[in-house]
Amino acid sequence: MLALPFLLLLFAILETCISFAAQQVMANAVDDISRQIRTGQLKGDDLKTDTKVRDFICGRLEVMVASNCPGLVIDLRHADTFDELAEFKMPLKGTNRLDREIDDSLADFDPGKNTQKNRLRVLYPWPIMTNLMQKSLSTLKDNKILLLATAIWQNEPFNE
Numbered sequence: 629m630l631a632l633p634f635l636l637l638l639f640a641i642l643e644t645c646i647s648f649a650a651q652q653v654m655a656n657a658v659d660d661i662s663r664q665i666r667t668g669q670l671k672g673d674d675l676k677t678d679t680k681v682r683d684f685i686c687g688r689l690e691v692m693v694a695s696n697c698p699g700l701v702i703d704l705r706h707a708d709t710f711d712e713l714a715e716f717k718m719p720l721k722g723t724n725r726l727d728r729e730i731d732d733s734l735a736d737f738d739p740g741k742n743t744q745k746n747r748l749r750v751l752y753p754w755p756i757m758t759n760l761m762q763k764s765l766s767t768l769k770d771n772k773i774l775l776l777a778t779a780i781w782q783n784e785p786f787n788e
Contacts, residue, residue, distance in 0.1 A: 639758040643765060647754050647773050650692045654750060655777040657688035662748050662779035665704075665739060668786025678702045678737040685750060693752070701732045703749040706740025713747040713780060720751075722769065729753075729769045740783055747780045 661684050664670045674680045681704065686697040707713045719735040722728035730751050740746045753772040756762045762771035 640765075643756060643758050646692075646757075647765075647775070650689070650752075650754055651775045651777070653688055653692060654685070654752060654775055657685045658748055658750050658777040658779050660688075661685060662746075662781055665746065665748075666781045666783050668742065668784060671739075671786065671788065675739045678704070681737075681748075689752070697752070699730065699753045701730050701735050701751040702737060703735035703751070704737050704739050704746065706738060706744045706746045708745065710745055710780065713745055716747070719749070720774075725767050725769075727769055728767070728774075730774070741788060742783050742786045745780070745782045747778065750777045751775070 661670070661681055665675070670680060681702055682697070682700065685702070686700065689697055689700070701719055703716075703719050705713065705716055707716075717734060719731050719733075720728055721731040721734075730753055735749075735751075752775040753768050753770075754775045756765050756771050756773060766772060767774045
């Protein structure tokens, strides 16, 4: 009689711990790549497309996710003020967890130049592995958890 509640609790703890670890790995990768953009280590040709940023973040996440990070969405934007950055919508569609999904058509890749303000959002649909926990833990359609990491900064006055 105690085996079922014990196993449910054990699987809930494992699912939560693994998804939290993935979230932290992604947040650290976002912090590192945003620092490189902020200080001007990445600029110009490195930031014409999201390839360099995607490769960096994927390189960190590939320990925990499939190769090439399927479903990873990068949303990098710049604005003149931090208030303008806050007005950009989250790249999600749907109203509740049964139909909410990441909408990469709402994401953009437009890094700012020196002294401009930027916001980087990285989203990843994390699959829930335990069938018993899918309905209670999922935040996205298809029984997935939304992993989200955000960094907001003002670029330093580096040379273009």
